[in-house]
Structures are given as structure tokens and as C-alpha cells.
Amino acid sequence: MASKVYWLAPSASNPQSLQKWPKLLKKITNNMKFNSKEWFWHFLNATLVVAVILGITISLAVVRASNATQPTRTITVSGEGSVKVEPDIAELRFSVVSEAKVAKDAEDETSEKISKAVSFLKDSGVKDKDIKTSNVNLYPRYSYRPLNGIDDQQQITGYEARISVTAQLRDLETASDIVSGLTEYGVNQIDSFNFQVEDPDQFTQSAREEAFDNAWNKAKNMADAAGVNIARVVTFYESNGSMPRVMYAEAAYGMGGDAMVKSPSAQLEPGQEEINVTVQVTYEIR
Numbered sequence: 001m002a003s004k005v006y007w008l009a010p011s012a013s014n015p016q017s018l019q020k021w022p023k024l025l026k027k028i029t030n031n032m033k034f035n036s037k038e039w040f041w042h043f044l045n046a047t048l049v050v051a052v053i054l055g056i057t058i059s060l061a062v063v064r065a066s067n068a069t070q071p072t073r074t075i076t077v078s079g080e081g082s083v084k085v086e087p088d089i090a091e092l093r094f095s096v097v098s099e100a101k102v103a104k105d106a107e108d109e110t111s112e113k114i115s116k117a118v119s120f121l122k123d124s125g126v127k128d129k130d131i132k133t134s135n136v137n138l139y140p141r142y143s144y145r146p147l148n149g150i151d152d153q154q155q156i157t158g159y160e161a162r163i164s165v166t167a168q169l170r171d172l173e174t175a176s177d178i179v180s181g182l183t184e185y186g187v188n189q190i191d192s193f194n195f196q197v198e199d200p201d202q203f204t205q206s207a208r209e210e211a212f213d214n215a216w217n218k219a220k221n222m223a224d225a226a227g228v229n230i231a232r233v234v235t236f237y238e239s240n241g242s243m244p245r246v247m248y249a250e251a252a253y254g255m256g257g258d259a260m261v262k263s264p265s266a267q268l269e270p271g272q273e274e275i276n277v278t279v280q281v282t283y284e285i286r
Contacts, residue, residue, distance in 0.1 A: 074234055075222060076282045079215025081207040087195035087270045090169040093134065094182055095189040097162045103138060106161035113186025114163045120185050121167055124178050130168035137162040164191060176268045195270040204240055207277040211238075215281045223285055231284040240277040 096113045100106035114133075121131055141158045169175045172195070179193060197203070223230050 073228075073285050074282050075219055075230075075285050076280065077215050077218040077222070078278060078280045079211040079213070079218065080276065080278050081210030081212075081214060082274055082276045083203050083207045083210070084272045084274050085197050085200070085203050087172070087197055087273050088170075089198045090172055090175050090193065090195050090268075090270070091166065092169055092175075092179065092193050093164060093166045093191040094187050095135075095162055095164040095191055096186055097160065097188055099141065099158055099160050101158050103140075103159040103161075106159045107138060110161040110163050114165060116185040117182055117187050118165060120181060121178065124174060124181070125171055126167055126169060126178075130170065132166050133163065134166040135162070135164035172270055179268065193268070195273065197273050197275070200273075200275050203275050204277060207240070207275050208238065208279070211277045211279045212236075212281070215279055219281070219283050223283075226285075228285040231286045234282045234284050236279055236281040238277060238279045240275070 094117070096110050096117065098106050098109040098113070100109065118131060122128070137160075139160045139162075140156045141160055142154050143157045144154055169178060175193075179190065182190070219230055
């Protein structure tokens, strides 16, 4: 549509031009509104076209990148590695269990005995930082008797108090003497004893390298048998752990924990700990 140009300057010699001027101004205004709407729709349509083209371009780029990073031909294998290490620490958990008619008597007796046991640990060279109270319990004990020959009546007959302590033994040569000597100070239950490696991470790298070598050899043999080549590692996953040996022992105890039995000092052998690493590796093949 051709644009119209209006000359608005009125002529002084022609008074009728002054009368036509408001009508001309209204006509120009209406024409400008029409043109503004038309240009708005043209701009909106152009914007939508550009947005669609840009969206298609980005989608194609993402698909190409995904295809480039995720190969379609892969092989996944697992590999295992292990290393044997001599333990350098032992963890001991023991308890004192006492029974009494009154709850406070059971608590007092248990606290007194556990204090003596902890003092024995310290005198044996165990540091304060390696001794921790791990559990404190107080339970009522019940007896049941028939009531009216039909139902049982529950009655409290006493209380059982228990305090458990966990200790880290760094001198393995004294571990046997400590375990057997605790019974002399009122300890009537050895909950667990196991040898450990305090910092296994320093030995894990050797097991990890062995696991990846094992996985590569498996993948290489499979690729040679299939007549393909291994290009690169795509992804891998690792899990590791060790199998600590736990020894359990329990000294005899009776009502109130008085029936203690002193056992001979058994020699506790640390042996070796096995640190295991398993990897799962995905290779691209061509």
C-alpha cells in the first residue's frame, strides 16, 4: 500500500483550508493506527519463524553431540583386584552386666566395675582418645504368676544394668593380655574383637590398578575373539571393601555378675586383611 503524504500548512489566502485541517488530521491518525497493527503482525510472524528455525537447529546439534559421546557399539566387563595387608589395630568391645533388686544398686555396681576396667586399659597403654563408652542400658526383670488361674500377672523382680565400652588397641602384642585381664576387673562379657587396617586407602590403589588390568585383559580377549578393536573407555564404576575377621568371646556371669571365670591368656593372631576392589568398565569397540 502506497503511503500518502499530507501537507498540513494552511494557506492564509484560503480560509477553507483552515476548515479542512481537522478532518485531514483525523484521517492521518486513522491511517497510522492501521499501519501500526499491520507492522506488529509482520514482526510477530517473523519472530515466530526465527524461533522455530533456531529450535530445530539446537535440537539437531544436541542429537549430533549425543551420538558423538554415546557410541552405539560397546563392551562391558568387570575386573577384580585384591591386596593382603597385615592389620595394625584391633577393636575391642566389652560390657559389664549387673543385676540387683533396686535399679540404683545395679547402676552403681556396673559403673564401679566399668571404671576399674577403663583404668586397667589406660594402665595398659590405651590412650583416652581410643576409649569410648558405646552403650548404657537399664532393664527391669519380670516374673509371671497366675492370677485367678486364668491370666498371668507381671511383676518386677529386679533390674539389669549394662555398660559397654569400645577400645582401639594399637599395640597388638598386648591385645591378648588386655582381653584376658579385663575379667579381673569385673568385665563379664566380651562382645567382639577384630583386627583391622586403620588406613586402608593407602593400599587400595594397588588393588584398583590390578582390577583395571584384569578388566582390560578380559575386554581384550573378548574383542580379539570377536574380531573388533577397543577404542577407548566410555564409563567405569568401582566398589571396594575388606573382610575383617571378627572373634567373639563371652565370660560366664551369674546374678549380679559375681560368678566371673578367669580364662587363660589366649594368643590372638592378627593374620592378614584382604582389601578388595571391583571395577565395571565399558569400552567402545570399532
